[in-house]
Amino acid sequence: MRAFNGKIARLALAAALSASAATNALAEDTDLIVFDWSGYELPEFHPGYIAKNGDSPTYAFFGDEEEAFQKIRAGFKADLSHPCSQSVVKWREAGLLQPLDTSKIEGWNDLNPGIMAMKDLAMTADGTAWFMPWDWGNTLLTYNSEKVDEKEVQSLKAFADPKFKDRVSIGDNVDDAYALASLAIGLKDWTQMTDAQFAEASAFLREVHENVRLYWADTTEIVQAMSGGEVDLAWAWNDAAVQAAASGAPIKSNRDAAEGLSTWVCGYVRLKDAPGSEEKAYDYLNAISAPEVATFLITDWGYGHANAKSMAGIDPKVLAEKGYDDVEKFVDKTLFQSPVPTELKQKMIAEFEKIKAGY
Known part of the structure; x- marks a missing residue:
């Protein structure tokens, strides 16, 4: 029974x-x-x-x-x-x-x-x-190669460049967002982030927000947005470029951006x-x-x-x-998404919500 x-x-x-x-x-x-x-x-x-x-x-x-x-x-x-x-x-x-x-x-x-x-x-x-x-992989700069010149996306600072206004997408995901921001300000180990660096990273995300057309929720959404021409530049997981390219869309990833990329497990x-x-x-x-x-x-x-x-x-x-x-090359210039102190994580969550709301 x-x-x-x-x-x-x-x-x-x-x-x-x-x-x-x-x-x-x-x-x-x-x-x-x-x-x-x-x-x-x-x-x-x-x-x-x-x-x-x-x-x-x-x-x-x-x-x-x-x-x-x-x-x-x-x-x-x-x-x-x-x-x-x-x-x-x-x-x-x-x-x-x-x-x-x-x-x-x-x-x-x-x-x-x-x-x-x-x-x-x-x-x-x-x-x-x-x-x-x-599973393990990266979050990295991804772009439409027919609409964006490769020379324009050699730095993660491109996400905040006004030329890409309304053409950008990043994940609706606090970890990936602050991984991007940490890299952009030159920080590879976010577990050691200071208050000043947190403020700098948050300021960068506010600049990026001015260019964001959508915050993607899953791979299907960002693949459709990029393949359909809704956005041209994204901070996305490996599979976005793989799946978009498989369907014939001109989407590529740049593993060689100056500031690096993020690795997760x-x-x-x-x-x-x-x-x-x-x-x-x-x-x-x-x-x-x-x-x-x-x-x-x-x-x-x-x-x-x-x-x-x-x-x-x-x-x-x-x-x-x-x-x-070559695994060593795979993780070269990477920010590994290791656990951050609980207090810092809560600050990231609260601040990211404000940023997405335009504050």
């Missing part, structure tokens, strides 16, 4: 999610709820899960990690979620996570050693695992008091680590996979084309 009632509860939850426009859920297998960025529900990311369980999980979506954090803290229930490096410590310290049982994750020992060495990211000092790194966590199946949660984590998923991730999205063994099996020509053949 307990299992039956649990199933009823999960069905009710999935139905509620499907009816919620705010949460924007996609209900499939109701035994597993994944709270994720839009786009990661594609079956190509978890074919092994579908093969074993007959369907995809139920998905609920968030626009950025602060939104996800607030919803979970307010009581929203899911089994797995997909935060990034700058948020994992905050989520863990807020008591939103439960440890991972690494003995149930088939590719755990194959995860990229460099990523796993990042302090307090995947594991705490006592050896407890909280986060499975999965995202992955999956198990949420505390998860309502669904523990077995299926690990089925999902194993499915997304498969070699064919790594190939899809880098080929179709332009992102690296955290499973080093899976990455090693990808055609070297593809790795070179996407820029992943």
Whole structure:
């Protein structure tokens, strides 16, 4: 009877999610709820899960990690979620996570050693695992090569150049916004940001705001905006240029901007008091680590996979084309989106909201 009632509860939850426009859920297998960025529900990311369980999980979506954090803290229930490096410590310290049982994750020992060495990211000092790194990539200057001369976008300062008024888009995402601003003022380690540097970075974002036509919420939105000619210059993730170019649009990324680019690592966590199946949660984590998923991730999205063994099996020509053949070069002149002090993060969130509102 307990299992039956649990199933009823999960069905009710999935139905509620499907009816919620705010949460924007996609209900499939109701035994597993994944709270994720839009786009990661594609079956190509978890074919092994579908093969074993007959369907995809139920998905609920968030626009950025602060939104996800607030919803979970307010009581929203899911089994797995997909935060990034700058948020994992905050989520863990807020008591939103439960440890991972690494003995149930088939590719755990194959995860990229460099990523796993990042302090307090995947594991705490006592050896407890909280986060499975999965995808990594950049946020970088992206432009329409038919309407913007490459010489005009050799600096991130271009985002604030009046010549691009109403032609710019940056993400509606506080982390990417302040990564851009930090780089623009010459700061590579935002964990050491002073009050004066915060004020300088915020002032730069206010200049950029004068040029912004839209703050994009997901890759689909920015790809459509750039491919359709609505904007010509964007601060966007790798996949924006990859997907736009695949559809024939003249969109390129500039990895060589003078001030650099931003690098991030995202992955999956198990949420505390998860309502669904523990077995299926690990089925999902194993499915997304498969070699064919790594190939899809880098080929179709332009992102690296955290499973080093899976990455090693990808055609070297593809790795070179996407820029992943030389990891040291990939992260050269980069601001790594590592966790910032909580007080600073709250200041960023509050200030970014003011900037977007025109204040």
